[in-house]
Amino acid sequence: MKSNDIATKPFIKWAGGKFKLAEQFLDHLPRNFNPHKNKFIEPMVGSGGFFFRLSPNNAYLSDINKNLITTYQMVQNDVERLISKLEEYKKLHIDEDFFKEQKKLYNDLSKKGKNNLEIAALFIYLNKTCFNGLYRENKSGEFNVPVGRKSNGELLPMSVDMENLRKVNKLLQNVELACHSYEQCLKEVKQGDFVYIDPPYIPIDKVSFTQYSKNDFGLEDHIKLSNFLEKISDKGAFFMLSNSDTENTRKLYHRDAWRIEKFDVSRSIASKAKNRVKAKELIIKNY
Ligand SMILES: C[S@@+](CC[C@H](N)C(=O)[O-])C[C@H]1O[C@@H](n2cnc3c(N)ncnc32)[C@H](O)[C@@H]1O
Structure with a gap:
């Protein structure tokens, strides 16, 4: 699938939004993922950067932030x-x-x-x-x-x-939306589906912004998330996760059957423009 020409864009700004980066993600779609038959699932959707870039026919989007989903x-x-x-x-x-x-x-x-x-x-x-x-x-x-x-x-x-909001409205007509923690997406996942998950960043420094709601997402949560990804693999589905390139990320998301690849990105949300960093980013995938 190629990026759509008259692209539908995210309608909100979001910390860690992936719309720009998602152009590169398109080259990393699993070869056997059939967007006409299988579902695109994004359990931490935020502003939906990858979802909008991909504009899939059939999707399940969720997030823990209630008002975002509303x-x-x-x-x-x-x-x-x-x-x-x-x-x-x-x-x-x-x-x-x-x-x-x-x-x-x-x-x-x-x-x-x-x-x-x-x-x-x-x-x-x-x-x-x-x-x-x-x-x-x-x-x-x-x-x-x-x-x-x-x-x-x-x-x-x-x-x-x-006009973009109207386009988003059309795109969302084939989408199921839900508000819950990511674990509850497991029941949606079927063989051949593609799960893209973009959790809050593992901090690279003290000023990194990772808090989206009153519940912070810490290292323990990343361990649980890596176990969740194993369950996705067990179902015969594909997953791709993105996060900052830190020793912790490489350690927590290491499995023999998974691949880790590196990206250079300029982070768009920092406390001051001059603090914007050329951060290193990783994608981890089971294919
Ligand atoms: C890095 S952002 C995702 C950004 C998104 N890829 C985009 O393009 O905007 C992480 C998201 O995870 C959500 N989140 C945090 N903890 C969660 C949990 N336990 N279950 C589901 N979503 C969660 C946050 O509300 C936030 O929207």
Whole structure:
């Protein structure tokens, strides 16, 4: 399968987003993966960089972040009403007070788990207008990223590609969406399916950003994840995992039957632009 010409792009910015890198991933698809017959499964989908680059016919996408999945579901089921709300937010984003009020509203609605359309609109609004497009929660699970500004101090304008949202809506019509931890994807996996999994980074230094929600993903979690990958292999499915190139990654994901390959990438999310690093990245696969 080749990258689609009129590419559908991720509709949010996400730490560790793989859209740019995914062009290279296309050369690493398993040769025997048949996208017309078998499923593409991405259990830590985030902004779905690889999913959008691949645009498969048949997919299962999930993530542990509830509001992220609610937002995908609203794009899938109610894109025009979502777009109308976003058009309103675009006009109203005139000062920091408005941003703060919407952040509060978002956290209130999230706690109550009510009004999914509003949660999705706020999720996209906050993602487009907050500092660096980060998604970070405090210990109580509240979104706590400040407003984003340009270098001259002006607020970042809210820029959303509505046509892309409509394309995403079409692409999502053959996709099953779910919110759960990655282990629960196992029941979906059948022989010949392709699982791409992009877990939070194993840190290469102290400033690396790996926290996406109130539950951090530590070394113990990576050990469990490597065991999960064995179960995928046992089912006769293909998997590919990407992560930072560290000694720990190479150790934790070492199995005789698996292959480890190296990439050079420029990480797009760092606390300051000047801290952007040429990081080394690995892919690990069972084929
Ligand atoms: C590196 S990001 C994935 C980025 C994605 N490849 C993209 O292109 O945007 C890791 C994702 O794993 C999710 N996550 C963390 N722990 C998880 C778990 N136990 N089960 C499922 N998803 C999890 C986070 O919410 C985050 O979206």
